[in-house]
Amino acid sequence: xxxxxxxxxxxxxxxxxxxxxxxxxxxxxxxxxxxxxxxxxxxxxxxxxxxxxxxxxxxxxxxxxxxxxxxxxxxxxxxxxxxxxxxxxx
Numbered sequence: 479x480x481x482x483x484x485x486x487x488x489x490x491x492x493x494x495x496x497x498x499x500x501x502x503x504x505x506x507x508x509x510x511x512x513x514x515x516x517x518x519x520x521x522x523x524x525x526x527x528x529x530x531x532x533x534x535x536x537x538x539x540x541x542x543x544x545x546x547x548x549x550x551x552x553x554x555x556x557x558x559x560x561x562x563x564x565x566x567x568x
Contacts, residue, residue: 491550491551494549494551495551495554495565495566496565497565498550499551500545500548500549500551500555501549502547502548502549503549503550503551504508504547504549504550505546505547505549505550506537506540506541506545506546506547506549506550506552506553507541507546509533509537509550510534510537510538510541510546513526513530513533513534513537514534515523516530517530517531517534524555525536533553534545536553536556537550537556539556539559539560540552540553540555540556543555543556543559
């Protein structure tokens with residue numbers, strides 16, 4: 479977390495991921511709406527947003543598993559599902 483990698487957002491959400499506290503701050507389903515609008519606008523402008531598309535896919539995976547009302551820090555759960563391994567157990 480030192481140097482250029484320092485990020486208050488990563489610090490806060492990383493801690494939520496480790497502690498497994500996914501109480502809604504900003505819900506995944508709301509992020510889905512925003513990301514879809516961004517991707518739609520990018521398509522109209524013929525602009526590629528590959529990382530936005532990746533984030534949207536992770537959001538979709540969470541929503542498909544009933545996690546749409548969790549905080550977006552729960553995206554770690556989509557990664558865990560794909561890996562078949564939990565990041566942390568407290």
